[in-house]
Amino acid sequence: MTKLEEITGGIRVQAGEREWTARNVLVNATPSVLAELFGDPLPIIDIASGGAQIKVNMLLSRLPNLRSGVSSEAFNGTFHINEGYQQLADAFEAAQGGTLPNPLPAEIYCHSLTDPSILSKELQEAGVHTLTLFALHTPHELFARSNNPVTSDQALQAVLATLNSVLAEPIEDCLFMGPDGNPCIEVNTTVDIENYLNIATGNIFHTPLDWPWAQSDSEIGSWGVETTRENVFLCGSGAARGGGVSGIPGHNAARAILNRAAKSEGISATH
Numbered sequence: 001m002t003k004l005e006e007i008t009g010g011i012r013v014q015a016g017e018r019e020w021t022a023r024n025v026l027v028n029a030t031p032s033v034l035a036e037l038f039g040d041p042l043p044i045i046d047i048a049s050g051g052a053q054i055k056v057n058m059l060l061s062r063l064p065n066l067r068s069g070v071s072s073e074a075f076n077g078t079f080h081i082n083e084g085y086q087q088l089a090d091a092f093e094a095a096q097g098g099t100l101p102n103p104l105p106a107e108i109y110c111h112s113l114t115d116p117s118i119l120s121k122e123l124q125e126a127g128v129h130t131l132t133l134f135a136l137h138t139p140h141e142l143f144a145r146s147n148n149p150v151t152s153d154q155a156l157q158a159v160l161a162t163l164n165s166v167l168a169e170p171i172e173d174c175l176f177m178g179p180d181g182n183p184c185i186e187v188n189t190t191v192d193i194e195n196y197l198n199i200a201t202g203n204i205f206h207t208p209l210d211w212p213w214a215q216s217d218s219e220i221g222s223w224g225v226e227t228t229r230e231n232v233f234l235c236g237s238g239a240a241r242g243g244g245v246s247g248i249p250g251h252n253a254a255r256a257i258l259n260r261a262a263k264s265e266g267i268s269a270t271h
Contacts, residue, residue, distance in 0.1 A: 002015045004232070006229060011231050022231075029238075030236070030237075038229070051194075051204060054158075055133070056188070058133070058175060059178075061128060061174055064173075064174045067167055068166070075129075079107065080107055081107065081163065081166055082162055100154065102158065138155070140191070152192065206236060234249060
């Protein structure tokens with residue numbers, strides 16, 4: 001178990017029998033994990049502000065044909081499925097009402113088209129591809145409620161249905177079969193993400209996203225990465241003014257440390 005402890009002039013990091021000291025520590029974990037590392041009381045998290053997505057990873061023996069007749073080039077970028085304005089509004093209403101949206105809004109990405117090296121040479125030569133699906137409007141409440149929760153199998157069926165709605169053939173026919181004879185598909189609901197990655201409520205953004213400006217007088221002049229410890233900064237999605245895949249928190253954490261160091265040396269800090 002890793003632990004953090006404040007010491008004079010820095011932070012002590014303990015991981016099992018190993019120990020380090022550092023002047024500053026940048027934390028890419030969630031704020032609740034940071035509290036746990038210091039032995040602080042865990043923050044109370046409203047389940048209603050939790051994660052709201054399903055993540056599905058697939059390995060395909062080949063890319064499927066599209067119902068529209070468009071070539072496989074359609075998989076080169078972000079592929080939006082059932083994400084029209086009204087579809088998103090209807091999906092939000094369904095989720096708010098406690099049911100899994102039908103159809104499920106989703107986006108897919110074929111990373112192996114951009115970077116084939118994520119697969120072995122053998123799989124590349126066999127024409128295998130990865131496909132990642134990100135489903136929206138699937139709040140943690142649906143999967144974590146005590147009464148009649150949505151199961152991972154139900155989530156999978158909803159995902160397959162929405163994906164197949166734009167394909168000319170079932171995606172099941174394109175799934176690569178593993179050595180055990182099972183199709184290579186992995187479904188992760190918010191409950192799975194919470195259990196496997198210790199991210200409270202399965203929120204991949206760690207906390208509800210903030211606006212990119214100070215929302216109170218106490219935040220003016222800060223970088224949005226500060227914590228209750230002077231030498232500890234958030235560099236992940238739990239920071240204010242950024243998150244997701246923006247890279248903003250990492251930049252702001254670095255700026256916060258550099259500006260403080262410059263100030264201690266009597267140098268005028270730049271932004």
